[in-house]
Amino acid sequence: MKRTILNLSTAAVALLAASAVSAETLRWANDGDVLTLDPYAHTESLTSSFLHHLYEPLVRRNADLGFEPALATEWELIEPTRARFKLREGVTFHNGNPFTADDVVASITRMIDPDSRARGNLSAVTAAEKVDDLTVDLILTGPTPLLLNDLSGVFMMDKEWMEEHDALTPGNTTTGTVTYASDHANGTGPFKLESRTPDAKTVLTAFDDWWDTPIHNIDTIEFTPIGSDATRVAALLSGEVDVITPAPLQDTARIDGADGVSAIQNPSLRTIMLGLNVGDDELDAAPGSGFNPLKDVKVRKALWQAIDMDAIAAKVMRGKARVAGLMIAPQIAGYVAEDDVKPEYDMDAAKKLLADAGYEDGFTMGLDCPNDRYVNDEEICLAIASMWKNLGVDVKLTTQTKGNHFPKVDNGETDAYMIGWATLPAMDGYSPVRAMLATRDGEMGGNNPNGYSNARVDEIAKLAGEETDDEKRLAMISEAIRIARDEIAFIPLHQQPLAWAARDNVELIQFPDNYFRAWHYKVN
Amino acid sequence: MLVFIVRRLAQALVVIFAIAIISFVMFRYVGDPVATMSREDASVTERAELRARLGLDQPVIVQFGDFVSRLSRGDLGISYRNQRPVADMIAERLPATLELVLVATLLSLAIGIPLGVITAVHRTGWLATTVQSVSLVGISVPTFVTGIMLILVFSVTLRWLPSFGRGETVDLGWWTTGLLTVTGLKALILPSVTLALYQMTLIMRLVRAEMIEILSSDYIRFARSRGLPSRSIHYRLALKNGLMPVITITGMQIGGLIAFAVVTETVFQWPGLGLLFIQAVSFADVPVMAAYLLFVGLLFVTLNALVDITYLIVDPRLRTSRP
Numbered sequence A: 001m002k003r004t005i006l007n008l009s010t011a012a013v014a015l016l017a018a019s020a021v022s023a024e025t026l027r028w029a030n031d032g033d034v035l036t037l038d039p040y041a042h043t044e045s046l047t048s049s050f051l052h053h054l055y056e057p058l059v060r061r062n063a064d065l066g067f068e069p070a071l072a073t074e075w076e077l078i079e080p081t082r083a084r085f086k087l088r089e090g091v092t093f094h095n096g097n098p099f100t101a102d103d104v105v106a107s108i109t110r111m112i113d114p115d116s117r118a119r120g121n122l123s124a125v126t127a128a129e130k131v132d133d134l135t136v137d138l139i140l141t142g143p144t145p146l147l148l149n150d151l152s153g154v155f156m157m158d159k160e161w162m163e164e165h166d167a168l169t170p171g172n173t174t175t176g177t178v179t180y181a182s183d184h185a186n187g188t189g190p191f192k193l194e195s196r197t198p199d200a201k202t203v204l205t206a207f208d209d210w211w212d213t214p215i216h217n218i219d220t221i222e223f224t225p226i227g228s229d230a231t232r233v234a235a236l237l238s239g240e241v242d243v244i245t246p247a248p249l250q251d252t253a254r255i256d257g258a259d260g261v262s263a264i265q266n267p268s269l270r271t272i273m274l275g276l277n278v279g280d281d282e283l284d285a286a287p288g289s290g291f292n293p294l295k296d297v298k299v300r301k302a303l304w305q306a307i308d309m310d311a312i313a314a315k316v317m318r319g320k321a322r323v324a325g326l327m328i329a330p331q332i333a334g335y336v337a338e339d340d341v342k343p344e345y346d347m348d349a350a351k352k353l354l355a356d357a358g359y360e361d362g363f364t365m366g367l368d369c370p371n372d373r374y375v376n377d378e379e380i381c382l383a384i385a386s387m388w389k390n391l392g393v394d395v396k397l398t399t400q401t402k403g404n405h406f407p408k409v410d411n412g413e414t415d416a417y418m419i420g421w422a423t424l425p426a427m428d429g430y431s432p433v434r435a436m437l438a439t440r441d442g443e444m445g446g447n448n449p450n451g452y453s454n455a456r457v458d459e460i461a462k463l464a465g466e467e468t469d470d471e472k473r474l475a476m477i478s479e480a481i482r483i484a485r486d487e488i489a490f491i492p493l494h495q496q497p498l499a500w501a502a503r504d505n506v507e508l509i510q511f512p513d514n515y516f517r518a519w520h521y522k523v524n
Numbered sequence B: 001m002l003v004f005i006v007r008r009l010a011q012a013l014v015v016i017f018a019i020a021i022i023s024f025v026m027f028r029y030v031g032d033p034v035a036t037m038s039r040e041d042a043s044v045t046e047r048a049e050l051r052a053r054l055g056l057d058q059p060v061i062v063q064f065g066d067f068v069s070r071l072s073r074g075d076l077g078i079s080y081r082n083q084r085p086v087a088d089m090i091a092e093r094l095p096a097t098l099e100l101v102l103v104a105t106l107l108s109l110a111i112g113i114p115l116g117v118i119t120a121v122h123r124t125g126w127l128a129t130t131v132q133s134v135s136l137v138g139i140s141v142p143t144f145v146t147g148i149m150l151i152l153v154f155s156v157t158l159r160w161l162p163s164f165g166r167g168e169t170v171d172l173g174w175w176t177t178g179l180l181t182v183t184g185l186k187a188l189i190l191p192s193v194t195l196a197l198y199q200m201t202l203i204m205r206l207v208r209a210e211m212i213e214i215l216s217s218d219y220i221r222f223a224r225s226r227g228l229p230s231r232s233i234h235y236r237l238a239l240k241n242g243l244m245p246v247i248t249i250t251g252m253q254i255g256g257l258i259a260f261a262v263v264t265e266t267v268f269q270w271p272g273l274g275l276l277f278i279q280a281v282s283f284a285d286v287p288v289m290a291a292y293l294l295f296v297g298l299l300f301v302t303l304n305a306l307v308d309i310t311y312l313i314v315d316p317r318l319r320t321s322r323p
Helices: A002-020 A045-051 A101-111 A147-151 A159-164 A229-237 A249-257 A297-305 A309-316 A347-356 A377-391 A402-410 A430-437 A455-464 A470-487 B002-029 B033-037 B044-053 B060-072 B086-121 B126-140 B143-157 B182-215 B218-225 B230-268 B273-283 B286-314
Strands: A024-030 A059-061 A067-069 A072-079 A082-087 A125-132 A135-140 A191-197 A201-206 A218-225 A243-245 A261-276 A364-370 A394-400 A416-421 A490-503
Touching: A024 A229, A067 A072, A082 A101, A101 A125, A101 A135, A101 A159, A229 A243, A229 A249, A229 A490, A229 B143, A229 B230, A249 A261, A249 A490, A261 A377, A297 A347, A297 A377, A297 A490, A309 A377, A309 A490, A347 A377, A364 A377, A364 A402, A377 A394, A377 A416, A402 A416, A402 B033, A402 B273, A416 A430, A430 A455, A430 A470, A455 A470, B002 B060, B002 B286, B033 B044, B086 B126, B086 B182, B086 B230, B086 B273, B086 B286, B126 B182, B143 B182, B143 B230, B182 B230, B218 B230, B230 B273, B230 B286, B273 B286
Parallel strands: A024 A218, A024 A243, A364 A394, A364 A416
Antiparallel strands: A059 A067, A072 A082, A082 A135, A125 A135, A191 A201, A201 A218, A243 A490, A261 A416, A261 A490
16 A cells, blocks of 8 residues: 555646656758767767767766856875765666666776777776776876866766677777677666667657756657758757757858748857978978978968958858967867967968068978868868969968868878867867877877977977966966967967758757767757 | 579679689779778878788788688678678668669669550650750759659658658568558658669660560561451560560669669768768778678679579570570
8 A cells, every 4th residue: 555655646746847847859951860879989070979878977067167066076195196086876877777887887898998989088097996886996007187087078878788788998900809889888877778770760759857957848869860951950949859960061151031030140169270291301292302391380471361361261161260370279278369360361471481481483282171071161271372372382282071081191202281279078178289290109289190290399298288277377388389389380260150940849959079968958 | 484593693703703803802992991991180100000900901812811711601700880890780781772673673674665555556645855955854854863852842841752761661570671661651752763763764775765666567567457456466576576675674674773763862962882882982991892892792692693594585586595
């Protein structure tokens, strides 16, 4: 009898809860599919963004992209190489298992496994140790100023579930190890996996036992990849989907003109820039010339001054990009507004600079661009190539798919090339300093194939990586970014716009990191 | 017959091996999977480790040896993109593509053949002229334009039919079908019409040309003078002989349709093999591309054989064993 009453009362509570939040479906179409449901198999941003609905990290980003407790409630550094995390009580996984320290240890172990492709995102952690059921220590390689940034992207999996399905280690393409976690999921997140058909539809439903109080009112998320731009827009206009990401820039006006839908556009964190090969003795486009004009900072400045960014922003980017003078966007830690200035567009001055440097008759140079990676990437390069031709430089433009473009860049076979940098997942200015500006060796300068090398920048790359005093650290990073601007290691172009489009009854926030976070959204 | 089939099989094996070599060599130029697989700010060491893990640091000949030895064991490997067995992925996508191609083929035969006969019999009528000129459009407009136009009219403006996907499918365990649900059937209409359009006009023009030739031949004239009804002359005597090349073309086209459904599948986000292949290309997902190419090669070889055998059945003159 007692039990019946209890059941009835919980049923009543459940009913009340259900009536308070109406059940709404959010149909979301994106240009690519989620690659895999395995949290450590990829670092691709859509996949990470999607997995945030199913899985949760110890520390998460809030609506302003600052950090807030998620599965961990507090943390402290008890030794320089030992960080202690107190875990949240009463958290359950979608399968009903409680979340404990064992799960954290198993997850971190899986994350830093040699087969995990995402392990580089947690390179500072060497091990996790259980202290008690709700306390975990992470063992660090040394002082790690960006530990929280790193952890905000490390999802917690359920140890029992992994054991049960033989998924304690990540999948391995080489040995042919397939993991159950690739197409099944069991996290603690606000939504749980209902069904998944790759390239067709993935359905999530709200998780009733989520530890946090939902501010969203979404009951079901239907995620569909629609690769073709025109079809994606058509699906929104025909009412088949509620949100599309991204919306093609050239269609945003049309979307705004249609009833009941509108485009949402803001500059993103991703800075598009041109890398310049300053290290080689001659340019790849001019073999046998015996000289490399890009070694001369005057030439680099002339190239920068010859690019009419305002025209590109207005015409190619339809007024939605933010012209940049620095390698990092204003929202990134380490950004200093005073430093964000660029040489004015001035073709005559540029020509004079080129003549001063001894290249009155110009020179031959390659420009390499992807055509399927950044917003209107190919169009931007076509515009720049014609501007440089006006300057007197004989530009050999190559545009190709990203799978060919980036390896070519990485091998240092380019003269000038397009690259975009968003500093994700860390969202911190240290990332370009370490990856793009530091002299290339095994660990640093992974994205500096240009032979750019500056002793002070190298010093900063080393020091800032270990400096735990934030003020000092950011001052150093700003200095390195400023040096890069003065020496024109890269020519920043703009922060590319994010363009989404949605039905007017969807309340959403467009985060500058281009993550879709449906637990902040409402459908009215 | 048996000799014929054995010879066919031997040919098939040679072709498949050639495809394996060509596809493997081609992958040298489709991009570097390491670039698409590693983190954006991966260090040089990290990339080198991944390269070694994938065996991509080995000499090409060693890699090819691995590839062939795995193939001979029937192992198609694991996708770089989402770490699932390639064989599973192909099996998963095959039903969508085959249903689309089957419906498109039936559609093009059901419409193309009668139109072909009509335009051949009434060569100067207004109907024939209209059909002829419309068919020119069908031949010359690119698939993606047709697809987008259909979406604009039937999805965006009229809101009758879905613009993407397969609708609801029924899972039979070894096959998923969209033919058993209303949404599934609705979802089939636009992509299958888009895919069928080119083939429809091709079949129509082919039937027309054959019919015109046959209708002016002696035995048709005799049939007419015997007073046979024209319907039976057109559809039984003439059409039967005119269908030979149609069988060939349709058989060859089915392979083509499966291979070239890529564009239609991309436009309509139809979760078939073509879409799988396009995504594999953009990700430099070598195992998937290799498997896809081998599969398509196998398909063409099989279809060729089937067309030849059908010939034997339809045309008795071929059954006399040639020296």
